[in-house]
Amino acid sequence: MYITVVGIGYVGLITAVGLAILGHTVHGVDIDAQKIADLLNGPCPLYEKNVQKKINYLYAKKLLHFGTHYRRHDRIFFLTVGTPASQDGTIDLTPLYAAIDSIIAFVPNGALFLIKSTVPVGTSRKIVHYLREKNVCHAVVSNPEFLREGNALYDFLNPDRIVIGADNTHCTAILTKLYQPLLNKKIPFLLTDPTTAELIKQASNAFLANKIALLNELSDLCVQTKADLGALSLGIGLDKRIGEAYLKGGPGFGGSCLPKDIRSLSRSFHQYGIASHILPAVITANNHRFTYIVNRITAILGGIKNKIIALYGLTFKADTDDTRGSPSLSIIELLLAQKAIIHGYDPKTKYDLLTYNEKGSIKFFSNPEETLCEAEALIIATEWDMFQNIDFEKIKTKGMLKSNIIIDLRNILNKNLIQQQGFSYYCLGRDI
Numbered sequence: 462m463y464i465t466v467v468g469i470g471y472v473g474l475i476t477a478v479g480l481a482i483l484g485h486t487v488h489g490v491d492i493d494a495q496k497i498a499d500l501l502n503g504p505c506p507l508y509e510k511n512v513q514k515k516i517n518y519l520y521a522k523k524l525l526h527f528g529t530h531y532r533r534h535d536r537i538f539f540l541t542v543g544t545p546a547s548q549d550g551t552i553d554l555t556p557l558y559a560a561i562d563s564i565i566a567f568v569p570n571g572a573l574f575l576i577k578s579t580v581p582v583g584t585s586r587k588i589v590h591y592l593r594e595k596n597v598c599h600a601v602v603s604n605p606e607f608l609r610e611g612n613a614l615y616d617f618l619n620p621d622r623i624v625i626g627a628d629n630t631h632c633t634a635i636l637t638k639l640y641q642p643l644l645n646k647k648i649p650f651l652l653t654d655p656t657t658a659e660l661i662k663q664a665s666n667a668f669l670a671n672k673i674a675l676l677n678e679l680s681d682l683c684v685q686t687k688a689d690l691g692a693l694s695l696g697i698g699l700d701k702r703i704g705e706a707y708l709k710g711g712p713g714f715g716g717s718c719l720p721k722d723i724r725s726l727s728r729s730f731h732q733y734g735i736a737s738h739i740l741p742a743v744i745t746a747n748n749h750r751f752t753y754i755v756n757r758i759t760a761i762l763g764g765i766k767n768k769i770i771a772l773y774g775l776t777f778k779a780d781t782d783d784t785r786g787s788p789s790l791s792i793i794e795l796l797l798a799q800k801a802i803i804h805g806y807d808p809k810t811k812y813d814l815l816t817y818n819e820k821g822s823i824k825f826f827s828n829p830e831e832t833l834c835e836a837e838a839l840i841i842a843t844e845w846d847m848f849q850n851i852d853f854e855k856i857k858t859k860g861m862l863k864s865n866i867i868i869d870l871r872n873i874l875n876k877n878l879i880q881q882q883g884f885s886y887y888c889l890g891r892d893i
């Protein structure tokens with residue numbers, strides 16, 4: 462099938478590559494001409510493992526194309542543009558409607574719009590009305606995406622389920638054909654209406670966020686009671702009704718999705734005149750976590766004013782270059798506000814894209830050892846594998862870290878080894 466993917470960001474790029482791997486011919490369109498040029502000439506504008514190789518291969522096979530314009534014969538459009546949220550959860554749908562406007566100005570009636578962007582409940586049906594008012598006739602289907610950055614292509618090709626929210630059976634038939642290779646793998650195919658499909662997407666993220674927030678709260682109780690956080694997660698997760706995923710303690714959940722989608726869902730409750738008591742509590746708990754962690758760091762260091770603190774990991778989790786909604790950045794802002802001096806390191810972050818509200822002292826480094834220069838303490842904020850392979854023995858012997866304090870917000874280092882090497886090691890659920 463010939464498919465157009467609109468908005469080649471984290472989701473659009475993987476959707477385009479994934480659909481081409483499934484055997485379709487895919488045309489990716491973005492308004493960002495620089496992004497398209499980078500996709501065509503390299504390097505890939507975003508980091509997702511194994512994707513660059515796949516792009517090169519599919520491009521050579523002519524299964525994948527990129528451009529800034531639509532083609533007249535395009536009929537099936539996956540809409541994957543951004544849907545950012547303001548603090549009160551209002552979603553900015555301007556990019557989505559702009560994309561729709563540019564498509565309908567170009568293609569004749571009879572196209573199929575598949576909404577993959579995460580949108581507030583009711584959006585697909587509003588789009589149907591919008592198209593009707595414009596006197597054009599196209600079908601609209603909700604087909605939310607559940608991929609995780611860092612595992613994106615695997616998730617696209619091996620999803621736990623495909624959710625289709627459609628009001629007519631003709632669209633369902635097209636989608637069955639489109640996803641046939643995945644249906645052959647017995648991946649559950651859930652057909653429902655568009656509103657329910659939209660709600661499934663946001664509610665799934667709300668459940669995940671709930672799990673993380675509760676685990677993080679329990680982690681604080683572990684500190685006070687000297688219970689073992691690792692054993693607690695395992696013990697809870699072994700209950701099949703709960704499951705082991707999303708029970709890792711950390712600095713709080715972040716990213717461009719979980720925080721945004723809970724705020725948006727919470728706003729939908731409000732708009733429909735009902736109260737959600739749980740969602741606002743999860744948001745508050747997560748925001749509070751950043752302050753809690755900075756207070757603990759301050760206590761461990763006996764004050765942080767004018768002290769250099771090295772921080773490893775700026776992305777919102779490992780294996781991505783995405784810093785949107787990153788807990789590391791929230792923690793850095795709070796440390797800078799107390800006049801700490803930050804030395805930051807991340808293997809994939811494009812430092813020049815980072816902006817700070819606090820105009821404090823911050824410097825970024827291109828290698829982990831240099832980052833430690835003159836630092837009082839090292840904070841590990843994301844779980845990149847490479848941080849586990851750093852030669853801490855050498856760091857200790859050469860006296861690279863002034864006070865030999867390591868604060869591990871992801872519990873990725875081997876506590877016994879690191880303590881034997883002579884560091885004061887502080888980890889989640891025990892000291893923080």
Ligand SMILES: NC(=O)c1ccc[n+]([C@@H]2O[C@H](COP(=O)([O-])OP(=O)(O)OC[C@H]3O[C@@H](n4cnc5c(N)ncnc54)[C@H](O)[C@@H]3O)[C@@H](O)[C@H]2O)c1
Binds near residue numbers: 471493557559
């Ligand atoms: N990032 C994720 O892991 C993830 C997973 C599932 C769902 N989602 C949802 O998918 C959507 C996209 O997220 P993302 O992280 O890929 O965003 P992104 O910001 O990385 O990408 C959006 C892209 O859309 C382009 N764009 C904006 N307006 C356009 C227009 N009118 N025409 C063509 N292109 C346009 C932008 O230039 C950008 O390249 C959001 O709704 C998000 O909530 C994201």
Ligand SMILES: O=c1ccn([C@@H]2O[C@H](COP(=O)(O)OP(=O)(O)O[C@H]3O[C@H](CO)[C@@H](O)[C@H](O)[C@H]3O)[C@@H](O)[C@H]2O)c(=O)[nH]1
Binds near residue numbers: 579611711713778
């Ligand atoms: O046990 C855990 C799991 C995750 N996190 C944190 O939670 C955040 C979100 O992680 P993850 O869910 O892996 O990231 P995303 O790539 O944003 O994926 C989420 O958001 C996407 C966009 O909606 C959805 O498609 C995915 O299904 C959903 O997992 C990150 O800060 C993680 O560090 C934890 O602290 N502990």
